[in-house]
Structures are given as C-alpha cells and as structure tokens.
Amino acid sequence: MGVGIKVEHLNAWFGKTQALYDISIDVPANHATAVIGPSGCGKSTFVRCLNRMHETIPDARATGKVRMGELDVYNGTAAVQIRRRIGMVFQKANPFPTMSIYDNVAAGLKLNGFHDRKRLDEIVERSLKLSALWDEVKDTLRKKSGASLSGGQQQRLCIARALAVEPEVLLMDEPCSALDPISTGKIEELIFQLKENFTIVIVTHNMQQASRVAEFTGFFLLGKLIEFDKTEKIFTTPSDKRTEDYITGRFG
Amino acid sequence: MAKTAGQTGQFAIAPVSLWRRGMNSLVTLAAGAAVVAVLVPLGAIFVYLIYKGVGAINWAFLTQIPKPVGEAGGGMANAIAGSGYILAIASIMGVPIGIGAGIYLAEYGRNRFGDLIRFTADVLNGVPSIVVGIVAYGIVVIGQGHFSALAGGVALAIMMIPTITRTTEEMLLLVPNAVKEAAYGLGVSRWRTTLSITLRTATSGVITGVMLAFARVAGETAPLLFTAFGNQYWNWKVSQPTAALSLQIYTYAISPFDEWHRQAWAGALILIVLIVVSVSAVRIVAGRGMLKGAN
Amino acid sequence: MTGPQPVAKPEVVSGSKAGGGPLIRAGTSLIPDRIFYAAVLSCGLCVLGLVGVIVYQLVTKSALSWHAFGWKFFFRGDWDPVSEQFGAWPFVYGTLVSSLLALMLAVPLAIGVAVFITEMCPRWLKGALAFTTELLAAIPSVIYGLWAIFVMVPLLREYVEPLLGRYFGWTGLFEGTPYGIGMLAAGIILAIMVVPIVSSITREVMTAVPQQQREAVLALGATRWEMIRTGVLRNARAGILGGVILGLGRALGETMAVTMVIGNRPEIARSLFAPGYTMASVIANEFSEATSDTYLSALVEVGLALFLVTIVVNIMAQLLVWSVTRGMPARSHG
Numbered sequence: 001m002g003v004g005i006k007v008e009h010l011n012a013w014f015g016k017t018q019a020l021y022d023i024s025i026d027v028p029a030n031h032a033t034a035v036i037g038p039s040g041c042g043k044s045t046f047v048r049c050l051n052r053m054h055e056t057i058p059d060a061r062a063t064g065k066v067r068m069g070e071l072d073v074y075n076g077t078a079a080v081q082i083r084r085r086i087g088m089v090f091q092k093a094n095p096f097p098t099m100s101i102y103d104n105v106a107a108g109l110k111l112n113g114f115h116d117r118k119r120l121d122e123i124v125e126r127s128l129k130l131s132a133l134w135d136e137v138k139d140t141l142r143k144k145s146g147a148s149l150s151g152g153q154q155q156r157l158c159i160a161r162a163l164a165v166e167p168e169v170l171l172m173d174e175p176c177s178a179l180d181p182i183s184t185g186k187i188e189e190l191i192f193q194l195k196e197n198f199t200i201v202i203v204t205h206n207m208q209q210a211s212r213v214a215e216f217t218g219f220f221l222l223g224k225l226i227e228f229d230k231t232e233k234i235f236t237t238p239s240d241k242r243t244e245d246y247i248t249g250r251f252g
Numbered sequence: 253m254a255k256t257a258g259q260t261g262q263f264a265i266a267p268v269s270l271w272r273r274g275m276n277s278l279v280t281l282a283a284g285a286a287v288v289a290v291l292v293p294l295g296a297i298f299v300y301l302i303y304k305g306v307g308a309i310n311w312a313f314l315t316q317i318p319k320p321v322g323e324a325g326g327g328m329a330n331a332i333a334g335s336g337y338i339l340a341i342a343s344i345m346g347v348p349i350g351i352g353a354g355i356y357l358a359e360y361g362r363n364r365f366g367d368l369i370r371f372t373a374d375v376l377n378g379v380p381s382i383v384v385g386i387v388a389y390g391i392v393v394i395g396q397g398h399f400s401a402l403a404g405g406v407a408l409a410i411m412m413i414p415t416i417t418r419t420t421e422e423m424l425l426l427v428p429n430a431v432k433e434a435a436y437g438l439g440v441s442r443w444r445t446t447l448s449i450t451l452r453t454a455t456s457g458v459i460t461g462v463m464l465a466f467a468r469v470a471g472e473t474a475p476l477l478f479t480a481f482g483n484q485y486w487n488w489k490v491s492q493p494t495a496a497l498s499l500q501i502y503t504y505a506i507s508p509f510d511e512w513h514r515q516a517w518a519g520a521l522i523l524i525v526l527i528v529v530s531v532s533a534v535r536i537v538a539g540r541g542m543l544k545g546a547n
Numbered sequence: 548m549t550g551p552q553p554v555a556k557p558e559v560v561s562g563s564k565a566g567g568g569p570l571i572r573a574g575t576s577l578i579p580d581r582i583f584y585a586a587v588l589s590c591g592l593c594v595l596g597l598v599g600v601i602v603y604q605l606v607t608k609s610a611l612s613w614h615a616f617g618w619k620f621f622f623r624g625d626w627d628p629v630s631e632q633f634g635a636w637p638f639v640y641g642t643l644v645s646s647l648l649a650l651m652l653a654v655p656l657a658i659g660v661a662v663f664i665t666e667m668c669p670r671w672l673k674g675a676l677a678f679t680t681e682l683l684a685a686i687p688s689v690i691y692g693l694w695a696i697f698v699m700v701p702l703l704r705e706y707v708e709p710l711l712g713r714y715f716g717w718t719g720l721f722e723g724t725p726y727g728i729g730m731l732a733a734g735i736i737l738a739i740m741v742v743p744i745v746s747s748i749t750r751e752v753m754t755a756v757p758q759q760q761r762e763a764v765l766a767l768g769a770t771r772w773e774m775i776r777t778g779v780l781r782n783a784r785a786g787i788l789g790g791v792i793l794g795l796g797r798a799l800g801e802t803m804a805v806t807m808v809i810g811n812r813p814e815i816a817r818s819l820f821a822p823g824y825t826m827a828s829v830i831a832n833e834f835s836e837a838t839s840d841t842y843l844s845a846l847v848e849v850g851l852a853l854f855l856v857t858i859v860v861n862i863m864a865q866l867l868v869w870s871v872t873r874g875m876p877a878r879s880h881g
Binding site for chain 2: 694
Binding site: 051053056058080081082083084085087088090092094095096097098107108111112158161162165 | 428430433435436437438439440441444448449452
C-alpha cells in the first residue's frame, strides 16, 4: 500500500527568485493526484520538492515541512534515502544510454548495492510487467540498449526502472508530453493500475489527462496553490474564479 | 531633381571590375599555394621517413640493443621498450590525477575556483618541455643522485596532466543532465552517479583524451634529456637511467656515424607509425563511441 | 495492442510493508560522498600545485646565478663556463630572431591554409586537409630535426642559400659561407612546426564567425575574397592575433629541432647564414654536462626566463582567443 504526503508551508527558491509560496497540501494515499496549471506556475518545482530533486540545482533551496507517512522528508533523513522511497519519472524519457534494458531496470538497485542475482531477475521481470513493457522486450533484455527503444517504450522503461526500487510514492513530471497519443494512452492505463499499490502525483498541462487518470487535482498559479479538491469538482464547479478561468481556457 | 537609378541606367547590373575579380583569383591562388607549401614538407618528411627508414628496419633492429661505436648492426630494442616503460610510469601518475581533476572541474568546479584551475591547466600546457625537464631534474634527480626512469616519468606526467584534465572535463560536461537526474531520482549517491553513470557514459571520450595526451608525450625528447638520460643497455629499474626512442633518435642523428644515421631514420619511422596509429585510432574510437555513448 | 495484461497481474510488493523495499538497508552515503569529493578536489589542487612546484624549483635553483650576475645576466654576451662568467644575451637574441623569422614565414602560410580550408575548399577535401594539418602538429620535434639535418640543410646549403646570397646579399642578411646549418635553417623548421597551431586556431575563430556576417557582405555584391576580408577576417582579428601569439609561444619554447640545426654557437651575427644559439638549446646541450653549481644555476636561470616569457605570451594568446570564441573550453592544441 502507498502512503500519503502531507505538505505544510512549502516555499522554494531558485537563487533569489521565489518559485513556490506557502504551499500546503494533503496528497492522499493510493490515489492519483494531478497537478495542473499554466507554464511557469511552479508545478514541476513543487513535485521536485517532494523528493528533494529541487536541491540538485545549484543555488536552489526550499523551506517548510514535507511528511511522507511518518517520515520527515527534509529533516533527519538523507536525500538519497528519500529518493529510494519516492520515485520519479521525468518529462523526457532518460534511460541510461550505456546500459541494456535489463541493466536499466536494475540500475536503481545495483547502484545502491543490491546484487542478489536471482531476486534481481524477479524484480526486473515484475517491474517490466507492471509497466506493460515485458512482452515487448522479454527476448532482448540484455541485448538491446535502453536507448534503442521507441519513445513510448523508453518512458515505460523509465517507469519500470522507478518501480523496481519499490517506492511508496511515484512522482510523474509530464510523463506523456513528449509521446504520441497511443503511447500516452498506454501510460494512462498504467497509472490506473498502479494507483492500487502506489500513491501517484502527476504533473500535467493536459486537463483532459488530469480528468482521466486522477481522483484529486491541485491547481497552481504563479507559485501558489489556488485550489485542491476532487478532480470532478475542480473541473465542473471550481470554487475559485482563477481556476474557472484556466479550466475554460481563458488563459494558459 | 535627383535622377533615379532607373533613369540613368547606371546601376543596372554593373560588372565587377577587373581589378576586383583579379584580386579574388589571385588570393584564391595564393591560398592554394599556401596549402601546397605546407603540404610539401609534410609529404617530404613522410616520404623520407619511409624511404630511409624502411631499409634499416629489420628483426635485429627491433630486438637488439645498440652495438658499440664503430660496429655495424645492433638495434633500438631497449629504446623502444624504455619509452614504453617511461610512458607507463608517467601514466600511473598522470592519468588518475588528470581524470580526477577533470571530474572535479565538471562536477564541483563551476565557480571561480574551478576557473582558476582551468586557467592554470591551460597555462601548464604552454610550459616549454625543456623547462619541465629542469623541474623533474630538481624534484627527482637531485634527490636520488642519478638519472632515472622515474624522473623521466615524472616529467612526462607533468605534461600529460593538463591535457587529460581539460579533455576529461569537456567529455563529462557532454553527458546530458537528464541522465544524471535519472540516477539521482533513483536515490543513487553523488559519487556513485559520477563514477558509474556520468563517467561511464563519457568513457570513450575520456579515453580519447588520454590517448591524445599519450601521443603528444610519446615523442618528447627534451624533458628526457636530463631525467631519463638514456641507456645503452636494458633497464627495468625505476631508479636507473633508461633508454627512450626519442632520445636514441636524437643521439644518433647528431652523431658522426652513418650507421647510426641509418638507425635514427628507422627509429623515427617506428615512432611516427606508433603516433599516427594512436591518433587515427583516437578518431575512430571517438567517432563511434561518442554517438553510442552520449546520445 | 499490448497493454496491461489482464491475466497475469504480478504480485506487487510495495513499500511500506517492509518500509522501503529491497533497499531497506542501503545507507546514506554521506561519508563516501565526502571522501570522493576530497579525492577529486586534491587532484584539482595538484594542478594548481604543479605551477607552484615549477616556479619554486626554477626560482630556488637559479638563485645562485641571480645573486652572482643580477639583471645584467640577460644583457651580457660572454658565456664562458671555464672562467665561470655567464651572460645570456646571445641566447635571448637567438631565441627572438629565430622565433620572429619563423612567424614571418609561418603566419601568412597558416592564414592562407586556414582561409582555404574554411572558405574555399570543396566539401569533400575539407576533412582530409584539416586532418593532414593536424597531423603536422603530431610529428615529434626530434623527427622534424632529423629530417631537417639530413634533407633540409643540404638543400639550403646547395641551392637556397647560394641563391639568396647572390640576389639578396646586399641586405646584409645573407652573407657569409652557406653552411646550411644556422639561423635560417632554424627559422624555417620552426615555421613549419608553428604553422599547424596558427592555422588551427585561425580556422577555429573563422568558423566561430556567424554565417550572417558572411551573408551580409555577400549581399552587398562583394567578391569571395572581399567577403572573407571584411566579413570573416576582420571579425576574427583578435582570435587570429591570439593564434599568432600562441604560435610565438610554441616557437620560443621549441627545443629539439632548433638545437639540431642552429649550429649551437653563442654568437651574434647579422647574417642569417651564421650559426646561433637559443635559450632552449643551450639548456638542452649543456645541462647534463654542467660542471659547477654556478654553471647549472645559470642554465636554470635561462630556463626561468624562458618559462616566464612563454607564460606571459600564452596568457595573452588565450585571452585573445577566448574573446572571439567566448571562452569555450579549450581543446588540446597539438
């Protein structure tokens, strides 16, 4: 079962520029939560603060409290440990170019010192099945490189890679924006399935996608969280006028 | 009232003056002549190397050590081996430090201090090789009391380090950020990501840089003149003077003996073949590996 | 269409059952991170340290000579190991003259080659030509010297120098017996060695000039040469100058090839046919035979001067090249 994430008063900066203002949000466990908003509203930054990827950028910092279950993400735990429990899938698929498909999926485990061959085989197979890529690659696991797959396949490979370390939460930063509609559809189906066992936060600029896959949605604008509620409510009877303007396409 | 162009017909397609066209052709010719003037010595050098060198290369040359002055025959086996030996010593010191410094610059050095190191490396590249020889002499030879392969290795290592540092940094920076982020996102630590992901992806490029430094340093004579010093016999001791191919070529070339002149050409041919092979191998490896690795 | 298989749903073992999956025991890696940082930092510091070591060695080992002769060391002409009198002026003179001669010959050729390759060359020839000029840079100095002694010098002695002496002897530059060996030989072989550097930098800065500049000039109806002159060379001026100065730096420090053909006599003569001596050559020839401490120290002082001059020249060159290519990481030259 996944865990939920509780965010309290999160602020984030890039150098002197503030990108997030006092975000407080409760991401529920075992559901998919969508994060929507126009370009530059801070949705990627928000999600990257959840697994402390934000701090890999020079001069970036964040304050506030983020709790995952009983764990305090910022205080008392090393970033590397957090990132093994909160996985991430990026906008553009980034498989490791020098590794085979097998090695790509196993990378998160191997690089962290886990080398049990038998269990690795099991985990790789299971992760690829979870991300609906197994049938397409099971014969060429070790022969083909991760980079030789198509765009949609690469992204599913990245999802398998993220799932292999068995995180409790999966963050997805616009995972389908570089993909064709068919691949997008496959990945959306995936999210549907994964919800049962993981907590998913998905950043998307595609409102239809948000309404398709997510039970909850948060609307961000200029670094602030404007509204967070059941997806149905956000898209039919939003409480805030700005949300309504965005939904109806008046801007963004 | 001003006349317009159409009225006077003056500006209808005016022919480019003869002078200008002439200049253009002349310059093209001059540039072409420059190319020829530069290629001629290059061609001449290779032609003579082959013409004079091939005849003197035989099995004896490659397997024997020099014979005493006046006697015919003998070879440069010890010099060829000695060069390899000194290069190996130089690499043990120079390659790790060079790659390490390159990693530092790429991963942690995007700041003023890193700029200082970069600048210093570029400056070091310009130090005359004879001066490097003096420095190695001061550090090693004076302490040991005699010339040695180690001293030669130190001198060559000093020359390798700046080159390897800069090329390693360049290659590491070519690795796309997305690949590093993927590793961080999996909770992989900084050092593991740098070594197993970044360096691994840039491997062929880094090796290219190392081989380039090799090729550059393999033919150096000046820094070995009073460090490795040369040796008529076989030597595998790190602390004793050692023969080197470039040194041997020099000694033989300026000697008054025809036999030695012949052997100097042979040695030069071998040296240039080794260098051309490594430079070409570098281009092939770079062409292939980069596309595969850093995509 | 392959999608999530409805049949074989894998058993999902997710996080919080074990509290973090198979990596539950993996550590924080803070200490290894620090060790790694320290290791690569010390490598970086080594690079800085190297300059320090070089300066330290040169300064301390030349102190003896410095105290004995002072500034005048570089302006005296008497280099006499026997009586322990050392004046380095002939070497300074020889270095300057041979380098300047080399530049005078090399720069027009190098720029010509660069212009040809970048602007005039048919596409299929470009790669081959560029490769061959870079090949010139890869030839070791001692091989240039070998070729110079046995091929170039006889040519100079038999044909070139008598010709120069006959028609240009009135300038005073081409007087005396043509031995072949001498300042002229040194200048020529140096020029051949310096062309690749100047040419490759010139090519680099010429390529860095944006295409729009060329098109702007062409659109005004210029011939190709005029386009090159005003659209490219003019913009790349600073960089080309940088390349020339870099070539100068290389020429100043060049040892083996020069030593083999310059004659190695500490004399100053107006004629280019006469033998000479350069700073690098005297060190190469006499260092291992230096009998006294003062002798050695004098040679080291020559080395120190050579070091300082080449450093200054190289720094100027780097700055000039950077100003055109905007500080792209330098590729290893030669």
